[in-house]
Amino acid sequence: MNKTKLVLGVDVGGTNTVFGLVDKTGNVFLIDSIPTHGDKSAEDLFKRLFEKFYQVSEDAKEDFELAGIGIGAPNANYYKGTVENPPNLNWEYVDIISLIKKFSDAPVALTNDANAAALGEMYYGAAKGMKDLIVITLGTGLGSGIVVNGNLVYGHDGFAGEIGHTIYDPQGRQCGCGRKGCLETYASAPGIKRTVMELIANTNFKSKLRSVSYESLDAKFITELALQGDKIALEAFDFTAKVLGIKLADAIAHTSPEAIILFGGLANAGDLLLVPTKKYLEENVFHVFRNKVKILKSELNEGKSAVLGAAALIWHELNTMVINQ
């Protein structure tokens, strides 16, 4: 009897690292996590991860073959197989591919979390069957994964797809990257919080948001208030959508995707964000692309999305290798 081929998808997060066994069609047979302990080494993390993985998959090990390992990690470089100065992790420069070889002989591929999310949507989510798409992850920052003709755009150095660091306003908000006015200072969880503070300063609208500090505010609460009709919360979504729509119009002029998929915390606001983003995008896009590009919400199960993305990466590699042989 042929063993079922499964891949191990791993998503390295700042707090937890999630892993799961996934088949080619996106069924997740096992999902578990360990604390990342970002202050310790990458070797420490993967040693604990494989111990836990071999332990929890012990009973099933006769029934499946580990076909590959896909890893999503911050600041990952697909070409080099490295992670370089990841935020929140004390790793500096780590050759992840070589490190994994200590624990498994299976083929390994590595990319950043937004690129993994893009492949996840293409294989298992809202972009199924598409070959040209952009995934925008709206979380602590704004990440992006660009797919052209069925393949991720990595660029010459492996770091392509940084739409969060295109400039909306050169005189705008200070960005963590050292420049001003980057898209992610507007369209992200902290971005919409900054917009709320600006609206509190600049308007006289009554709002429950006036009694909340910046630090205790989160995107979920802004969403709840917007759904209740809070004027500042609604305006904050509208402005976020405007900035996002304008810059996505630029992104479309580069790679002309079939769809743009919004993923992550802020995207959970659904139509509150999607409807005005689509409106502003259409108002600002070059006429050649007007009414052509779909704006969609991620269709990956939230608890499994990171693992599915990492699994899609290695399935994509294995598929491509088969085709190239």
Next chain:
Amino acid sequence: MNKTKLVLGVDVGGTNTVFGLVDKTGNVFLIDSIPTHGDKSAEDLFKRLFEKFYQVSEDAKEDFELAGIGIGAPNANYYKGTVENPPNLNWEYVDIISLIKKFSDAPVALTNDANAAALGEMYYGAAKGMKDLIVITLGTGLGSGIVVNGNLVYGHDGFAGEIGHTIYDPQGRQCGCGRKGCLETYASAPGIKRTVMELIANTNFKSKLRSVSYESLDAKFITELALQGDKIALEAFDFTAKVLGIKLADAIAHTSPEAIILFGGLANAGDLLLVPTKKYLEENVFHVFRNKVKILKSELNEGKSAVLGAAALIWHELNTMVINQ
């Protein structure tokens, strides 16, 4: 004896249509042109073109095999093989591939002039050996061709690569496309003329440009004056480079090219444009890409560049087909 395989490269311009016979390494064995007569049909143009081509290649026809035909044309769609509402041509919607079949059985491929220029630079010009690049054509407008991993980015609809219609300033200059502040209203031959007029209005610098009307002004004259130290001409180049540098920084954040190649009329200003463009680009680019991307001037022979680009398109197709077989 094997016949030499040559391709026919054709560049459809608003005034003249240039064609030439090109081998795989970029040697041009024949180059000629006919008037386009944009008021007449596409069939009229290609009928005259093939008559002229068969006539001028008559003596050599025993010595070569026509391996393919590559065509660069305005508003061309690679996927559909069509030209749609080209500016300056009274064609509306033409199925070029089917039309060419009336005159030749050779394989045909069609793309717009900026995409052809990008392949021309990759095969025969400044981007030889590169797999990730962007070519910016600075003429009447700003065209762009984006290459990712050795292939042109066409996008879902075949119209990707419109960097000239990304927005520099939403309250900026009126663009022919109906929107405001598109990059090409600043970085193009008419763009730098508009900048000269703005500088005449806003400054008190003495300048020979004050005695020239907008209509009699051209980019070449601005270049000559800049080389003589004319303050307005120099400022005009500096501002053009600033806008271009800022928007190219955004483009890099999308596809992370190894080089950006500047092509066409305004690029002939050379270092006058290249040096400040590089400076502003580095000042504005996301730190991950800093000091990584080369800014180069086209290395294609100006008289042959359009034909070489169109020839590169069909050689690229023929190469890719061989690889895929």
